[in-house]
Amino acid sequence: MTSTDNTPFNPPGTPGYAEATASFQLAAPVDPAGAFTARSIDDVVRAVAVARHVSRPLLLNTTGHAMGRTAPLTDSLVLHPLLDQPLRVDPDTRTARVPAGKTWGDILPEITRYGLTALHGSSSGVGVIGYLLGGGISFYGRRFGLAANSIRSLTVVLADGDVVEASGTHRPDLFWALRGGGGGFGVVVEAQIDLVPMHRVLTGMTVWDPADAARLAPAWQTWARDAPPEITTSFRMLSLPPLPGLPPYLAGKRVIALDGAVTASAESDLPAAQRILDEMLSPLSALAQPVADTWAVASPQALPLTHLDPLQPVAFESDSALIQEIDTSDWARALEAGPSLTAFELRQLGGAFAVPASNGGALDHLTAPLLYHGVGLAGEETARDLKAVRAAIQPFVTGYTAPNFVDHFTQRQRTYDDRTRVRVERVRLAVDPTGLFAGDAAPTRD
Numbered sequence: 001m002t003s004t005d006n007t008p009f010n011p012p013g014t015p016g017y018a019e020a021t022a023s024f025q026l027a028a029p030v031d032p033a034g035a036f037t038a039r040s041i042d043d044v045v046r047a048v049a050v051a052r053h054v055s056r057p058l059l060l061n062t063t064g065h066a067m068g069r070t071a072p073l074t075d076s077l078v079l080h081p082l083l084d085q086p087l088r089v090d091p092d093t094r095t096a097r098v099p100a101g102k103t104w105g106d107i108l109p110e111i112t113r114y115g116l117t118a119l120h121g122s123s124s125g126v127g128v129i130g131y132l133l134g135g136g137i138s139f140y141g142r143r144f145g146l147a148a149n150s151i152r153s154l155t156v157v158l159a160d161g162d163v164v165e166a167s168g169t170h171r172p173d174l175f176w177a178l179r180g181g182g183g184g185f186g187v188v189v190e191a192q193i194d195l196v197p198m199h200r201v202l203t204g205m206t207v208w209d210p211a212d213a214a215r216l217a218p219a220w221q222t223w224a225r226d227a228p229p230e231i232t233t234s235f236r237m238l239s240l241p242p243l244p245g246l247p248p249y250l251a252g253k254r255v256i257a258l259d260g261a262v263t264a265s266a267e268s269d270l271p272a273a274q275r276i277l278d279e280m281l282s283p284l285s286a287l288a289q290p291v292a293d294t295w296a297v298a299s300p301q302a303l304p305l306t307h308l309d310p311l312q313p314v315a316f317e318s319d320s321a322l323i324q325e326i327d328t329s330d331w332a333r334a335l336e337a338g339p340s341l342t343a344f345e346l347r348q349l350g351g352a353f354a355v356p357a358s359n360g361g362a363l364d365h366l367t368a369p370l371l372y373h374g375v376g377l378a379g380e381e382t383a384r385d386l387k388a389v390r391a392a393i394q395p396f397v398t399g400y401t402a403p404n405f406v407d408h409f410t411q412r413q414r415t416y417d418d419r420t421r422v423r424v425e426r427v428r429l430a431v432d433p434t435g436l437f438a439g440d441a442a443p444t445r446d
């Protein structure tokens, strides 16, 4: 195959190829037969036509945060959607139209200036559309639910080149399957999303010595069970490298870190938000003296800084599972099982996360109370420790996973029940009968 066969896809070794295959996840090589950055919807339509013509599978790479999730296909073509279109915010209808290629960091400043925000995740570097299609677990989630439920409509380039709108009234089956169905339905070129009023957030991190972990973790879990929906948190055993810019209590240290957000939609909500935070922190601080506490009132724009996710590409390996509450007697073993991991994390679910949406998609709620996510630098030690943690938490694993936290195609996963899976696959077959995008579909079952 020569490069001209795949035009406009760039062949390996060219700057265009390097741009379109650049990925956040360095542990998953991106080495397709050709790669192309689409700057317009016409570019996307052209790229889809070429992939169809040369009968090569088409994979999407927006930021590559989930590059390991789909099996490597070296004979594929990679499309990097990076549309030259502006974000359009309508403060009156509290909606935004987000073109493909934008990250949360690109769009949040434009949205928060209206006193609004979107249900973004912990990292500003993640792509908006990939995050939304995978459900979207945010620090607003216990109040507003999965971010996928905030999608009003999606504009999609299908395998046959048609540009269609999928919404509650147009192509409702496709709209349903796109939201949580595992990808591989087409190229979403624009998402229209609902925004929520957000005056301020209370956000920050409380840090403790890891020696206090086995006392703090069950107390946090008990609090988390009945916590008000305005607060969403993450409890981590965290080991960050000694990076410049990190505070001394985190750089090169192993700590317990509790972070997240309390919402204050209006200024008058701030006292109640502070009370909610105090109700969480006071009993925990009475159990063990924190090493540091940075919680403060902030603009919603600052929220993606709280969790300290890396912004530079990194070779990482992870495991995740939706889990039941961990028995008090098992906490110490779970917390100590992965000493080399960067993070042993539990995200607090419940609240609106557990409530099905009225016009929801294939994945519109999560019933488990907790999401486990273990992550470390790719390598033997991390692989060993991820297995050890998995063994320690096995009694509490529900068998289900949150698709956005499945980072590798070999990782155990199950998004929904078999009935939903059959319905999703029917939609996939209807819109992509030749499987042009099949390589981009994450398996939604082991």
Ligand SMILES: Cc1cc2nc3c(=O)[nH]c(=O)nc-3n(C[C@H](O)[C@H](O)[C@H](O)COP(=O)(O)OP(=O)(O)OC[C@H]3O[C@@H](n4cnc5c(N)ncnc54)[C@H](O)[C@@H]3O)c2cc1C
Binding pocket: 060, 061, 062, 063, 064, 065, 066, 067, 070, 081, 100, 101, 120, 121, 122, 123, 125, 126, 127, 128, 129, 130, 131, 133, 134, 135, 136, 137, 138, 182, 183, 184, 186, 187, 188, 189, 309, 310, 404, 405, 440, 441
């Ligand atoms: C550091 C880090 C922090 C994270 N934090 C959170 C978090 O707080 N909450 C959460 O829910 N998730 C989180 N994630 C997971 C993240 O949301 C998923 O990995 C998501 O799939 C990334 O989307 P992307 O487009 O950036 O990545 P990519 O790897 O570029 O894309 C992933 C998949 O998304 C689909 N996709 C992307 N763009 C399009 C498009 N234009 N049209 C159709 N399909 C598309 C494709 O199926 C593609 O294979 C985090 C991941 C990392 C690495």
